[in-house]
Amino acid sequence: MDCIFCKIVEGTIPSKKVFENEQVVAFHDIQPAAPVHILIIPKKHMASMNDVQEGDWALLGEVQRAAQTIAREQGVAESGYRLVNNCGKDAGQVVFHLHYHLLGGENLGPLLA
Ligand code: 5GP
Numbered sequence: 001m002d003c004i005f006c007k008i009v010e011g012t013i014p015s016k017k018v019f020e021n022e023q024v025v026a027f028h029d030i031q032p033a034a035p036v037h038i039l040i041i042p043k044k045h046m047a048s049m050n051d052v053q054e055g056d057w058a059l060l061g062e063v064q065r066a067a068q069t070i071a072r073e074q075g076v077a078e079s080g081y082r083l084v085n086n087c088g089k090d091a092g093q094v095v096f097h098l099h100y101h102l103l104g105g106e107n108l109g110p111l112l113a
């Protein structure tokens with residue numbers, strides 16, 4: 001399958017990983033939009049939030065569990081951070097492998113500026 005993030009999971013495209021377990025992997029965004037900008041993904045391919053199947057909700061819970069851990073490890077748990085999922089065209093989703101952006105390390109301002 002021609003999916004950049006599946007290739008990152010497989011290791012055929014390099015990435016700066018900050019977290020990995022059986023179900024989830026997280027790595028630095030190649031074009032950071034904040035001092036801390038980590039992408040957190042399920043290893044299982046699903047294109048977007050629209051494609052999450054009934055059996056996948058626990059897996060998305062694991063993605064959020066990873067986000068909590070990563071925020072602590074990146075030192076932004078106390079100062080605060082934003083978890084963002086872009087779904088589809090109007091949200092500007094570019095990579096169609098479900099992912100959350102973890103953004104922090106500065107005052108991010110209002111969500112909708
Ligand atoms: P989206 O708009 O789909 O939510 O965001 C996709 C994100 O993936 C963007 O922030 C972009 O910089 C990041 N990205 C795209 N290709 C790569 C890549 O090959 N490696 C890494 N680490 N990040 C990528």
Ligand code: ZN
Nearest residue numbers: 003006045097
């Ligand atoms: Zn994929």
